[in-house]
Amino acid sequence: MTKRKFKIGPYLLVSPYVLFFLIFVAFPVLFSFYLTFHKWNVISPMEYSGLYNYEKMLHDRLFYKSLINTLYFLAIHIPLQLVFSLGIAVLLNTKIKFSSFFRAAFFLPFIVSGVVVTIMWQQLYGFNSGLINRLLTDIGLDRIGWLTTEKMSMPSIAIMATWKNVGLYIVLFLVGLQTIPKYYYEVADLEGATDWQKFKYITLPALNPTIFMVVIFSTIGGFSLFIEPYVMTGGGPLNSSLSSVLYIYKQAFDFYHMGYAATLGFTFAIFILLVIVLQKRFLEKNY
Amino acid sequence: MKKALIYIILIVFAIAFIYPFFWMLIASISPETEIGSLTFLPAHFTLHNYISMFSKIPIGRALFNSILVSSIITFCVIFFSAMVGYALAKTKFIGRDFIFYIIIFTMTLPFQITLIPNYITMVKLGFVDHYAALIIPFVINNFAILLFRQAFISTPQALIDAAKIDGCNNMRIIFQVLFPSIIPTIVTVGILTFMSTWNEVLWPLIVIRDQQLMTMPQLVTLFSVGGRAEGQLGVKLASAVLLALPIIIAYTFFQKYFIRSMASSGIK
Amino acid sequence: MFRKLIPILFVVFAFSACSTDQKTKNELTYWSSNNMQEITFTRYFVKKWNDNHTNKIKFQPIPEGQSSEEVLMAAVVGKTTPDIYANMWQGLVEMYAKSGVLVQLDTIKGFVDFIKKRSGEKVLKEITSTDGHIYQIPWKINPIMSVYNKKEMDKIGLQTAPKTYEAFLKAGKMFSKDTNNDGYIDQWIGNTSIKNIWYQRLFDFYSLYLAASNGGHLIENNKPVFNNKYALEVLTFLQQLYKKQYFAKENNATGSDKFLGGQYATKWTGPWDISYTNKFKPKGFEFGYSPIPVPNSHQGPVYTYADPKNIVIFNTCKNPLKAWAFIKTLISEKGDLKLLSLTEQLPRRQKMEASILFQDYFKTHPKIVPFIKQSNYVYGTDNCELMIEVLSIISDEYEASVVYNKKTPKAALDAAEKAINILLGNFKTTN
Numbered sequence: 012m013t014k015r016k017f018k019i020g021p022y023l024l025v026s027p028y029v030l031f032f033l034i035f036v037a038f039p040v041l042f043s044f045y046l047t048f049h050k051w052n053v054i055s056p057m058e059y060s061g062l063y064n065y066e067k068m069l070h071d072r073l074f075y076k077s078l079i080n081t082l083y084f085l086a087i088h089i090p091l092q093l094v095f096s097l098g099i100a101v102l103l104n105t106k107i108k109f110s111s112f113f114r115a116a117f118f119l120p121f122i123v124s125g126v127v128v129t130i131m132w133q134q135l136y137g138f139n140s141g142l143i144n145r146l147l148t149d150i151g152l153d154r155i156g157w158l159t160t161e162k163m164s165m166p167s168i169a170i171m172a173t174w175k176n177v178g179l180y181i182v183l184f185l186v187g188l189q190t191i192p193k194y195y196y197e198v199a200d201l202e203g204a205t206d207w208q209k210f211k212y213i214t215l216p217a218l219n220p221t222i223f224m225v226v227i228f229s230t231i232g233g234f235s236l237f238i239e240p241y242v243m244t245g246g247g248p249l250n251s252s253l254s255s256v257l258y259i260y261k262q263a264f265d266f267y268h269m270g271y272a273a274t275l276g277f278t279f280a281i282f283i284l285l286v287i288v289l290q291k292r293f294l295e296k297n298y
Numbered sequence: 299m300k301k302a303l304i305y306i307i308l309i310v311f312a313i314a315f316i317y318p319f320f321w322m323l324i325a326s327i328s329p330e331t332e333i334g335s336l337t338f339l340p341a342h343f344t345l346h347n348y349i350s351m352f353s354k355i356p357i358g359r360a361l362f363n364s365i366l367v368s369s370i371i372t373f374c375v376i377f378f379s380a381m382v383g384y385a386l387a388k389t390k391f392i393g394r395d396f397i398f399y400i401i402i403f404t405m406t407l408p409f410q411i412t413l414i415p416n417y418i419t420m421v422k423l424g425f426v427d428h429y430a431a432l433i434i435p436f437v438i439n440n441f442a443i444l445l446f447r448q449a450f451i452s453t454p455q456a457l458i459d460a461a462k463i464d465g466c467n468n469m470r471i472i473f474q475v476l477f478p479s480i481i482p483t484i485v486t487v488g489i490l491t492f493m494s495t496w497n498e499v500l501w502p503l504i505v506i507r508d509q510q511l512m513t514m515p516q517l518v519t520l521f522s523v524g525g526r527a528e529g530q531l532g533v534k535l536a537s538a539v540l541l542a543l544p545i546i547i548a549y550t551f552f553q554k555y556f557i558r559s560m561a562s563s564g565i566k
Numbered sequence: 567m568f569r570k571l572i573p574i575l576f577v578v579f580a581f582s583a584c585s586t587d588q589k590t591k592n593e594l595t596y597w598s599s600n601n602m603q604e605i606t607f608t609r610y611f612v613k614k615w616n617d618n619h620t621n622k623i624k625f626q627p628i629p630e631g632q633s634s635e636e637v638l639m640a641a642v643v644g645k646t647t648p649d650i651y652a653n654m655w656q657g658l659v660e661m662y663a664k665s666g667v668l669v670q671l672d673t674i675k676g677f678v679d680f681i682k683k684r685s686g687e688k689v690l691k692e693i694t695s696t697d698g699h700i701y702q703i704p705w706k707i708n709p710i711m712s713v714y715n716k717k718e719m720d721k722i723g724l725q726t727a728p729k730t731y732e733a734f735l736k737a738g739k740m741f742s743k744d745t746n747n748d749g750y751i752d753q754w755i756g757n758t759s760i761k762n763i764w765y766q767r768l769f770d771f772y773s774l775y776l777a778a779s780n781g782g783h784l785i786e787n788n789k790p791v792f793n794n795k796y797a798l799e800v801l802t803f804l805q806q807l808y809k810k811q812y813f814a815k816e817n818n819a820t821g822s823d824k825f826l827g828g829q830y831a832t833k834w835t836g837p838w839d840i841s842y843t844n845k846f847k848p849k850g851f852e853f854g855y856s857p858i859p860v861p862n863s864h865q866g867p868v869y870t871y872a873d874p875k876n877i878v879i880f881n882t883c884k885n886p887l888k889a890w891a892f893i894k895t896l897i898s899e900k901g902d903l904k905l906l907s908l909t910e911q912l913p914r915r916q917k918m919e920a921s922i923l924f925q926d927y928f929k930t931h932p933k934i935v936p937f938i939k940q941s942n943y944v945y946g947t948d949n950c951e952l953m954i955e956v957l958s959i960i961s962d963e964y965e966a967s968v969v970y971n972k973k974t975p976k977a978a979l980d981a982a983e984k985a986i987n988i989l990l991g992n993f994k995t996t997n
Binding site: 139266 | 635642662664761816955958962965966970972
């Protein structure tokens with residue numbers, strides 16, 4: 012490959028993307044940015060409002076609430092996701108029978124539409140006739156207000172989200188596990204290492220890139236949490252499950268504050284990037 | 299002993315993952331009054347929920363629309379994303395890294411930012427209430443580009459050099475020379491794209507109003523959240539079953555590929 | 567393989583590009599709701615019109631669900647609005663009117679007289695925008711009433727749903743209990759959605775507020791006017807119901823219908839409930855309708871929320887007079903009877919119980935009669951551009967005080983009043 016000669020080829024190859032990017036990403040982003048300085052209810056003409064939207068946001072209790080809710084969701088969802096997907100992947104990797112059946116079972120929720128999962132879990136989570144609470148009472152425990160208490164609504168949604176996506180991450184971890192050379196473990200066996208030591212000093216470090224990926228994917232997924240609270244709780248009780256996207260949606264499509272919704276959208280986008288950068292720092296420092 | 303424990307754990311989890319689907323299925327064939335106390339098998343069996351759903355919505359046409367739209371998008375995504383992925387992996391040009399970072403950035407961009415402007419674009423292009431509105435905004439996919447880039451990076455440069463000596467242009471290198479060696483990635487992108495397109499709901503809701511052009515998830519969602527299910531849980535669950543069914547059937551047939559696709563989607 | 571597919575692709579695009587609707591110039595487009603019965607209703611009148619006129623009507627139902635507002639808004643942005651839209655919630659009209667996308671109907675000759683004759687002076691006043699013009703045709707309503715399970719009411723010695731707060735709470739005490747002794751209440755006197763979504767408050771707080779205050783307002787002259795003793799009584803009453811567990815703190819979307827299952831003795835609902843209950847009730851289930859509860863000291867008739875859906879003409883319409891001529895056929899006395907009999911939604915017509923034309927229908931459909939009587943005492947919404955956000959603020963405070971008992975009703979009303987004042991720009995915000 013030579014660097015010196017200018018070639019048209021690569022440019023032709025990326026041109027569809029550039030075109031696509033300009034129309035469906037750059038223009039909308041710029042347009043949204045422009046919107047943050049305006050009041051617009053879509054049907055009336057736009058009205059210039061300076062920094063009003065930003066000021067409003069800084070004093071908006073629900074903006075902070077939705078941000079904290081989303082971080083709370085991530086704080087539950089990511090560890091759950093990691094523990095379960097890594098745990099199950101390690102178990103599946105132990106040369107057991109029917110492993111493809113198990114893998115297929117765990118993968119099932121991931122492939123179906125979020126709408127289906129949400130409709131289903133809303134019934135499972137019901138307080139009086141939901142299946143989970145019926146099971147709990149059968150074994151003598153108290154019922155839990157999964158979706159109807161402030162404390163539990165976000166964790167409930169996080170559990171459901173984990174259930175839905177864990178299959179994908181199990182498979183990713185399995186791939187990671189299979190790339191670890193067997194003789195690492197053989198050497199460790201010779202030196203008399205315990206299972207836990209092998210896991211800690213061989214498996215975990217080798218899986219670091221996969222862990223990083225799972226964290227990033229879950230973060231992006233968490234920041235786009237929408238259909239679950241929208242259908243199941245409407246953001247309640249007491250706004251405890253109001254996710255950032257649901258709040259944007261409310262501002263845009265319930266109240267028609269397009270300018271304000273755009274301002275929120277931008278702010279959350281910056282937060283996502285920030286969180287990802289922090290996670291990258293943290294994970295890279297640790298290994 | 300240890301093995302037995304592993305099996306028990308796995309079986310418990312497997313039940314937790316399959317049972318809700320099973321419950322949904324049996325609830326959809328139970329009479330409305332029995333759903334509340336249903337655990338394993340319904341006391342009475344009825345197809346009433348399905349019959350009442352079929353009489354209310356043109357589900358067949360919606361199935362056709364979904365297959366058509368998802369197939370075209372999948373084809374386009376493979377075609378265009380492979381081109382871009384190749385350019386990023388195997389060529390050098392000014393702005394290459396810039397484009398790469400743009401792709402990463404775009405992936406983290408919340409779709410809410412672009413939703414309204416994109417709708418306006420659709421209107422200006424006259425695409426509203428046409429298949430084009432369902433297809434055009436999805437013909438390229440950032441994630442697919444990254445997957446192709448990843449795949450092309452690991453293809454041997456010698457193959458490309460040899461092809462160049464034979465006088466192949468870029469397109470032939472990508473689609474004739476290199477494609478056979480990255481089939482897993484193509485399958486991955488295909489399945490991922492098809493699946494996500496199939497499950498997309500919000501965008502069709504906004505750009506399609508003509509019932510004849512609606513995709514299946516859109517029609518089912520409208521049916522189950524709108525008034526037409528008349529608040530009947532069984533009918534809603536029946537429509538949810540129907541929405542899940544095609545993808546589950548595809549999954550049972552191509553399970554190996556589904557999982558292998560996901561497996562190879564690990565970018566490092 | 568790819569080369570073979572490309573032409574197919576082109577054909578598909580060409581096909582989709584060609585199928586643009588060939589709208590003839592004189593055609594009027596009409597969007598209705600997506601409700602099956604309404605589609606039948608509209609088809610009937612569209613066919614009748616098209617058989618006799620050269621200016622055809624093109625009819626299309628709007629996708630319903632949680633998105634019909636988005637679809638409409640999207641249509642406005644794209645300037646692809648229909649000429650006539652028949653299902654606009656009254657609380658939204660002011661916003662569209664202020665944006666200048668609706669036709670001023672009061673400028674059409676004979677319009678005001680027609681509406682006055684059909685719906686009465688009061689309704690005319692209710693639908694007049696803050697700028698003095700009229701942008702909507704009051705069309706159909708679904709008054710909110712209590713439906714009750716006759717057998718369960720019998721058990722606690724009542725003939726109808728309890729009519730005052732005191733009676734309601736007393737009935738709650740008698741009826742709500744743990745029947746199987748598992749430590750959890752499993753039958754309740756009633757239920758209303760606990761979801762914090764603005765429109766849910768129309769069917770509980772707002773209906774009860776209208777009843778308590780004889781049709782009082784939320785917003786008047788761009789100011790909140792609901793921080794009064796009526797609203798306070800309503801919130802206190804509702805808070806009691808949840809505090810004492812007389813109402814179920816569960817979303818009614820969960821599980822199968824608990825009213826039909828006998829676990830809820832009453833609920834607040836509209837006339838759509840009649841055919842629904844008849845269709846899905848278990849054997850031997852008996853039910854009736856009575857007005858929603860009011861404070862013990864209440865005087866006079868019991869008002870309720872009308873849930874009005876109206877017809878508007880968008881100003882993209884080239885021929886509003888033709889549109890009005892068609893609409894008049896829908897809302898004639900015969901049209902209104904057709905609406906009632908096909909959709910079981912009430913036309914917004916005054917003195918229906920005296921109409922000779924309607925008598926046969928009432929005789930064969932006795933369950934509709936309480937709603938017809940109730941329709942003399944209904945109110946829709948105030949004309950406020952930001953109605954949805956007003957209701958949303960109220961809903962936030964409602965949730966905090968009524969459902970979760972985190973605030974006193976008084977504190978909730980004060981907070982809602984303050985937030986709405988800020989929203990409507992009545993205070994200078996400090997920032």
